[in-house]
Amino acid sequence: MMGFLRAAYVIGRRDFVSSVYSRYFIFFLLGPLVIIGISALIGNVTQKVAQQSTRTVVAVISSQAEYQEINQARDRLGAAIGDRSLPDLVQYEPDYDVSAQTRDLLAAPDKRIVAVLTGGARAPVLTGSVDKDGGLRKEVGLILDEARQHRLLESSQSTVSPTDVRVVTTAESAGALARARSATAGAGQLLLFFLTVLLSGMLLSNMLEEKSNKVIEVLAAAVPVDAIFFGKIVSMLAISLVGVTVWLLAAFGVIVIWTAGGPSLPEPAVGWPLFVIMLFVYFSINYLLLGALFLGIGSQAASVREVQTLSMPITVGQMLIFVLAQVASAAIHSPIGIIAAIFPFSSPLTMVSRAAQSPEFWPHLLALVWQGLWVWIVVRLGAGLFRRNVLKSGSVTARPA
Amino acid sequence: MQVSPAIEARGLVKQFDGKRAVDGVDLTVPEGSIFGILGPNGAGKTTLLRILLGIIDPDQGERRLLGHANPLEAAHLVGYLPEERGLYPAMKTREAVAFMGALRGLPIKEGRTRAEGLLRDNGLGDYADKPIKSLSKGMAQTVQLFGTIIHRPRLIVLDEPFSGLDAINQARLESLIRAERAEGATIIFSTHVIAHAERLCEQIAIIAGGKIRFNGTVAEARDRLEPQVRLRTRSEDGPWRAALPATAELRDGLWQFELPHSGIEPLLRALIDGGAGIEELSIERPGLHDAFVAIAGPQAAMEMRESLGAELEAAQ
Numbered sequence: 001m002m003g004f005l006r007a008a009y010v011i012g013r014r015d016f017v018s019s020v021y022s023r024y025f026i027f028f029l030l031g032p033l034v035i036i037g038i039s040a041l042i043g044n045v046t047q048k049v050a051q052q053s054t055r056t057v058v059a060v061i062s063s064q065a066e067y068q069e070i071n072q073a074r075d076r077l078g079a080a081i082g083d084r085s086l087p088d089l090v091q092y093e094p095d096y097d098v099s100a101q102t103r104d105l106l107a108a109p110d111k112r113i114v115a116v117l118t119g120g121a122r123a124p125v126l127t128g129s130v131d132k133d134g135g136l137r138k139e140v141g142l143i144l145d146e147a148r149q150h151r152l153l154e155s156s157q158s159t160v161s162p163t164d165v166r167v168v169t170t171a172e173s174a175g176a177l178a179r180a181r182s183a184t185a186g187a188g189q190l191l192l193f194f195l196t197v198l199l200s201g202m203l204l205s206n207m208l209e210e211k212s213n214k215v216i217e218v219l220a221a222a223v224p225v226d227a228i229f230f231g232k233i234v235s236m237l238a239i240s241l242v243g244v245t246v247w248l249l250a251a252f253g254v255i256v257i258w259t260a261g262g263p264s265l266p267e268p269a270v271g272w273p274l275f276v277i278m279l280f281v282y283f284s285i286n287y288l289l290l291g292a293l294f295l296g297i298g299s300q301a302a303s304v305r306e307v308q309t310l311s312m313p314i315t316v317g318q319m320l321i322f323v324l325a326q327v328a329s330a331a332i333h334s335p336i337g338i339i340a341a342i343f344p345f346s347s348p349l350t351m352v353s354r355a356a357q358s359p360e361f362w363p364h365l366l367a368l369v370w371q372g373l374w375v376w377i378v379v380r381l382g383a384g385l386f387r388r389n390v391l392k393s394g395s396v397t398a399r400p401a
Numbered sequence: 402m403q404v405s406p407a408i409e410a411r412g413l414v415k416q417f418d419g420k421r422a423v424d425g426v427d428l429t430v431p432e433g434s435i436f437g438i439l440g441p442n443g444a445g446k447t448t449l450l451r452i453l454l455g456i457i458d459p460d461q462g463e464r465r466l467l468g469h470a471n472p473l474e475a476a477h478l479v480g481y482l483p484e485e486r487g488l489y490p491a492m493k494t495r496e497a498v499a500f501m502g503a504l505r506g507l508p509i510k511e512g513r514t515r516a517e518g519l520l521r522d523n524g525l526g527d528y529a530d531k532p533i534k535s536l537s538k539g540m541a542q543t544v545q546l547f548g549t550i551i552h553r554p555r556l557i558v559l560d561e562p563f564s565g566l567d568a569i570n571q572a573r574l575e576s577l578i579r580a581e582r583a584e585g586a587t588i589i590f591s592t593h594v595i596a597h598a599e600r601l602c603e604q605i606a607i608i609a610g611g612k613i614r615f616n617g618t619v620a621e622a623r624d625r626l627e628p629q630v631r632l633r634t635r636s637e638d639g640p641w642r643a644a645l646p647a648t649a650e651l652r653d654g655l656w657q658f659e660l661p662h663s664g665i666e667p668l669l670r671a672l673i674d675g676g677a678g679i680e681e682l683s684i685e686r687p688g689l690h691d692a693f694v695a696i697a698g699p700q701a702a703m704e705m706r707e708s709l710g711a712e713l714e715a716a717q
Contacts, residue, residue, distance in 0.1 A: 223476065
């Protein structure tokens with residue numbers, strides 16, 4: 001066993017050093033950061049544009065005084081139920097022909113007016129592409145009711161002070177907690193999935209270097225092929241963890257700066273420190289599992305073209321596993337939840353979701369042993385296939401060396 | 402105390418596409434010897450070496466490498482230079498040699514120190530920090546050879562080690578093989594160049610069509626053939642002709658035939674008494690090439706010559 005680990009270390013060390021000390025590694029580190037930065041920038045800009053372009057605008061044809069009443073009513077309601085829940089109002093002085101003015105306003109492309117309110121609060125008419133029982137009619141009605149009630153109270157010189165609703169805060173409610181943890185579970189799964197998809201694909205072409213340089217003959221004569229495979233996937237995991245650590249630190253820094261205080265995700269069931277450790281552990285085991293599979297498949301390929309051809313079905317397979325894990329995440333104790341936790345390739349994603357939703361720790365120990373066993377099995381299978389089909393060991397249909 | 406052989410193989414069979422690349426090979430390589438495997442391209446030399454090293458498993462038969470049934474268990478005692486040379490192009494020369502030692506269990510620091518010494522002693526010291534891709538083909542081959550011996554193995558396996566080397570590097574390699582032998586290592590190498598085997602080997606195996614046709618010392622191989630007599634006479638004909646064996650051939654005025662079993666003295670007497678008028682007479686011990694032709698057949702010998710010719714052409 002020591003010999004095996006020593007051999008795997010020698011292979012892994014070579015791969016790690018040649019990758020991390022290569023000048024191209026900086027591009028590996030910067031690539032995702034640049035993508036995240038550009039996406040955040042574009043997202044921010046497009047969000048602002050989208051916010052502006054998706055606001056509902058209602059033109060109010062009325063006198064300035066009447067408009068003030070209506071708009072103040074809108075502002076009062078907006079403060080209570082949210083400004084975005086109500087349409088924006090724009091005032092227009094009435095023309096001689098209000099019907100024609102209404103038509104012109106609705107037809108003007110630069111004004112983005114959805115409907116026109118005429119008749120004030122007493123005899124309101126809403127003209128435009130509006131459903132009779134739709135939300136906009138109700139929202140405008142609510143604003144006008146508030147305006148009328150306010151005027152009545154003012155005219156009767158009576159005031160109604162706002163109702164003081166007493167709030168009793170509980171630590172948590174079952175429904176809110178489940179919903180919050182479900183969100184954390186989803187975020188954990190997504191992070192794990194994207195990082196694995198982004199990084200494990202590199203292992204598909206990992207053996208091509210050794211095969212094209214004929215180094216594989218030297219390696220295979222010195223150490224077991226299993227050790228070569230194991231060393232390679234562990235070194236690629238180490239390289240990926242360097243990247244992940246840099247990216248997460250950068251992302252954390254950006255979030256802290258932008259949100260002035262840090263992220264506020266709902267706390268997972270096992271607590272934040274353990275959950276973060278589990279994220280790293282499950283990412284590692286997920287990477288080793290898929291990496292061993294990809295390395296095994298990729299090592300059979302004779303050229304870059306063959307590797308490229310293999311990439312697409314493998315990505316589809318990963319998507320299916322992700323879908324299974326997501327379905328399982330919604331009901332971790334259901335049969336599908338248990339199946340997804342047992343199926344080796346969906347197990348890490350499912351167990352991350354479980355860590356967010358359930359405080360039990362022992363299933364994780366069991367799962368890690370199970371997943372570790374499968375890493376070993378997949379490495380052994382991949383190495384066996386490599387010996388058989390590439391090194392031509394065993395009776396196969398192949399040309400003599 | 403009986404010394405166990407470095408390599409022992411019994412009944413090795415390896416089949417590809419229904420064709421036997423190695424066909425019932427028995428082989429014993431004594432510890433401390435230089436052992437050559439001779440055969441034309443495609444004879445099964447590389448496949449045999451790969452089986453012996455444990456890179457591939459045989460379909461039938463068994464092998465022991467330095468006493469280990471699983472050759473990889475003895476990997477730290479073995480050095481292997483494959484026929485198709487392979488190094489990581491971006492790796493520094495010193496690191497490449499140390500890495501190959503580390504694969505065989507030599508600590509990386511010790512490997513670096515030894516690599517530094519080997520490179521310096523062989524005129525490659527200036528290249529220690531240069532990447533492999535900056536070396537010439539011959540230099541890279543030498544570097545790989547250093548990687549093969551860096552961990553001071555007990556058994557060194559070289560597959561076509563002279564292939565692609567110029568005359569100077571071939572001579573250097575021969576010296577290195579002898580030096581390793583003097584240090585007590587066993588060296589086994591495959592070649593299709595008989596001259597190398599003849600100069601270096603104490604024992605050889607001749608392989609053709611996947612079968613071992615001969616296994617023994619170079620002297621034993623030569624002894625398969627009788628010494629060759631070359632005779633030039635003043636007389637063209639006479640009673641002396643009766644002393645020549647029926648297989649004697651006259652080429653450019655020179656009679657050539659195997660020395661009769663009765664020896665040289667009766668032949669000489671008959672030639673003198675028969676009035677041959679001996680102008681020139683020599684008795685030559687057959688070379689390994691003659692023995693190879695006799696053992697492996699003229700077809701295999703022709704293939705050897707062809708592959709050597711192609712290699713020389715490629716080198717030019």
